[in-house]
Amino acid sequence: MKLVISAGGTGGHIFPGIAVAEALLAQDRANDVVFIGTTYGLEGKIIPQAGFRLLYIEAHQFLGTSPLHKVGTVLRLLKGISMATGILRSERPDAILGMGGFTSVPVVIAGVILGVPCFIHEQNVQPGLANRLLSKITRSTFISFEETKNYLSSKKVRHTGNPLRKNLKAVDVKKPEDRFSIFVFGGSRGAKSINDSILTLLPFLESYKNTVMYHQTGAGDYERVSDGYKNTGIEHEVFPFIDDMAKYYSLADVVISRAGATTIFELAYFRKAAILIPYPYSAGGHQWKNASQVEQAGGGYVIGDDEATGDRLFDVLKHLMKEPGLLKEMGENIGRIYVQDAAERIIGGIADGIS
Numbered sequence: 001m002k003l004v005i006s007a008g009g010t011g012g013h014i015f016p017g018i019a020v021a022e023a024l025l026a027q028d029r030a031n032d033v034v035f036i037g038t039t040y041g042l043e044g045k046i047i048p049q050a051g052f053r054l055l056y057i058e059a060h061q062f063l064g065t066s067p068l069h070k071v072g073t074v075l076r077l078l079k080g081i082s083m084a085t086g087i088l089r090s091e092r093p094d095a096i097l098g099m100g101g102f103t104s105v106p107v108v109i110a111g112v113i114l115g116v117p118c119f120i121h122e123q124n125v126q127p128g129l130a131n132r133l134l135s136k137i138t139r140s141t142f143i144s145f146e147e148t149k150n151y152l153s154s155k156k157v158r159h160t161g162n163p164l165r166k167n168l169k170a171v172d173v174k175k176p177e178d179r180f181s182i183f184v185f186g187g188s189r190g191a192k193s194i195n196d197s198i199l200t201l202l203p204f205l206e207s208y209k210n211t212v213m214y215h216q217t218g219a220g221d222y223e224r225v226s227d228g229y230k231n232t233g234i235e236h237e238v239f240p241f242i243d244d245m246a247k248y249y250s251l252a253d254v255v256i257s258r259a260g261a262t263t264i265f266e267l268a269y270f271r272k273a274a275i276l277i278p279y280p281y282s283a284g285g286h287q288w289k290n291a292s293q294v295e296q297a298g299g300g301y302v303i304g305d306d307e308a309t310g311d312r313l314f315d316v317l318k319h320l321m322k323e324p325g326l327l328k329e330m331g332e333n334i335g336r337i338y339v340q341d342a343a344e345r346i347i348g349g350i351a352d353g354i355s
Contacts, residue, residue, distance in 0.1 A: 008037035008103030019163030023343035057083040080106030123261035125289040161339020162265040183252035185216035200310030259291035268338035273330035274300035299334025
């Protein structure tokens, strides 16, 4: 099978696409995968580093409500469709998989026009505008959360889970039994408001000598946050970026993070209790809905970005420190969200759709 995957913009779209590509090649080295993205998203760095070809089109978010903006959106979309059509005619794929977001729209539309079987994957509980529209014209929509079925009118929906990178595997780490480990991160670029919250939390933790903090700050905030830990007496490791996420997931008793779909399914894979602080400006508030699914499952606590003060976080952490049984239960609960072999399920769905 030759598969075109359209994935761009954020890691939440890109990494699941790479996971599907890796799984397809693992099934048969004769299979082939080509990615389509833009020159200005994270895909330009991440996808080539993963060893896959990336071809470029023009694609833009659907922003603005004025007549001028609407005309500009249509013209840019038509240009993107034209570019995607040229690529598809040259590559002649057996199928197209759109990973959501504005990058997928011109590619999937071009595929439908050319008669190429098209499929999409939705990572979040609530689909964005692009996938809500594309689900009406594609052969199947693959979803990460079972709840997503309630947001789609299409009957061609298959619950597959969210594919994770093959290098993200549980590791055997030596974790001192007398330490309560907290892993904090706000995504690959960090999150300033979460960093601010942790800095206000540190004075509350100083009297808890068994606490160790692992904190990814993002490159732009590393010096400031690192300075904030100095002279606190709290055992800590602070980094601008972490390559080995598996190590720190494995070390953690609890994780404090945003609520992107990829993060939630990584937490589910590692069975880690979570304190989720949804990004307040996510499109359609989708991170809130993702986080709510975890909370309803009993796998984590949800705290608003403006409510994540030091004392609020400390109240939750202090409770978890005293209730190791609850921590274990929360880990088991969030683990039930994880779907094993999600990438293989998507590949199977594509194979069924083109047979």
